[in-house]
Amino acid sequence: MSLHRLFLAGMLLAFTTASAQGGNMDFTLTSPAFGAGEPIPSRYTCEGDDISPPLAWSGVPAGTRSLVLIVDDPDAPDPAAPRMTWVHWLVYNLPPDTGGLPEAVTEAALPAGTGLGINDFKRTRYGGPCPPIGRHRYFFKLYALDTVLPDLGTPDKPALLAAMEGHVLAETQLMGTYLKQH
Numbered sequence: 440m441s442l443h444r445l446f447l448a449g450m451l452l453a454f455t456t457a458s459a460q461g462g463n464m465d466f467t468l469t470s471p472a473f474g475a476g477e478p479i480p481s482r483y484t485c486e487g488d489d490i491s492p493p494l495a496w497s498g499v500p501a502g503t504r505s506l507v508l509i510v511d512d513p514d515a516p517d518p519a520a521p522r523m524t525w526v527h528w529l530v531y532n533l534p535p536d537t538g539g540l541p542e543a544v545t546e547a548a549l550p551a552g553t554g555l556g557i558n559d560f561k562r563t564r565y566g567g568p569c570p571p572i573g574r575h576r577y578f579f580k581l582y583a584l585d586t587v588l589p590d591l592g593t594p595d596k597p598a599l600l601a602a603m604e605g606h607v608l609a610e611t612q613l614m615g616t617y618l619k620q621h
Contacts, residue, residue, distance in 0.1 A: 465498030485569030529556025568617035
């Protein structure tokens with residue numbers, strides 16, 4: 440078994456174990472554009488159209504009042520020597536019955552009441568993968584909350600996580616990878 444496949448198998452086992460401990464194996468996040476552990480198509484990166492990929496979720500737990508989506512890269516700037524987690528997208532107060540987001544979703548197309556945070560590109564819209572070196576992992580993390588968060592303006596990730604504290608019912612994630620071609 441290749442080192443890459445062994446790593447992905449370990450990630451899947453760790454995630455499955457964590458999900459089972461969280462008590463909600465039915466809460467899932469997928470994308471028709473790429474599978475778990477697979478490369479993210481360049482269309483959704485800085486080398487393509489830099490648009491958000493389509494996302495779908497199911498199994499939202501009972502009692503969920505809102506959802507939070509955080510997309511980040513823990514391998515920045517170099518997977519061999521990561522120094523930070525780069526935030527690509529922060530979306531909060533998604534209604535629990537939305538079921539997903541379409542490709543290239545704009546702020547205007549988000550459900551009423553949905554908020555956006557500021558990412559590490561210093562903008563509120565999705566910022567696609569654009570790794571300076573090596574193959575990076577991109578985690579799309581979806582959290583089910585037992586509350587609707589107050590209007591946080593355009594929070595950064597630490598502020599959003601602080602507001603979520605004590606309110607997470609369940610979480611799920613989808614990890615894709617990207618290696619710059621040019």
